[in-house]
Amino acid sequence: MESKFLRLGHACHLGVIVLLALMLSPWTVQGEDQLDGxxxxxxxxxxxxxxxxxxxxxxxxxxxxxxxxxxxxAEVLARRANDNRLLPLALMKKGMASYYVGDLGSAAEA
Known part of the structure; x- marks a missing residue:
């Protein structure tokens, strides 16, 4: 039981670190497709x-x-970069998340 909680804690810490890295980055997905001009x-x-x-x-x-x-x-970025390796992964994660949210229609479309 302890190891399950330790893994959950580690995953939460990783999520916070990734979130901070994305927030502190000067480039955002919704913004222009530019970095420092x-x-x-x-x-x-x-x-x-x-x-x-x-x-x-x-x-x-x-x-x-x-x-x-x-x-x-991730899907938007993979499409912009025209990457055939990350796009299927992004679509798979999108479908899995839609399933967990309970939106089965979107899960089937992804």
Missing amino acids: RKASRPDALGKAQLFLEAADSSMQSSPMLALEYAVK
């Missing part, structure tokens, strides 16, 4: 998408709505 590079977008996927994983069962938001942001 320059066009954001593909590796920057892929790195952000990977962080959002990790955040979605860590909050999937504890906060499925938050996981859904992270998965949608």
Whole structure:
């Protein structure tokens, strides 16, 4: 039983760290596709998408709505970067989060 709580605590700490890293970053998903006045590079977008996927994983069962938001942001970034590796992962996480939220229609579409 202790190990389950330790894993949950570790996942929460990881989620907080990822969330802080995303909040302190000068570039946001809703904003322009630019970083300091320059066009954001593909590796920057892929790195952000990977962080959002990790955040979605860590909050999937504890906060499925938050996981859904992270998965949608990862999907947007993966589409912008035209990445065929992260896009399916983002769609899978989006579907899983939709299932946990209880939105079975959206889960089937993802």
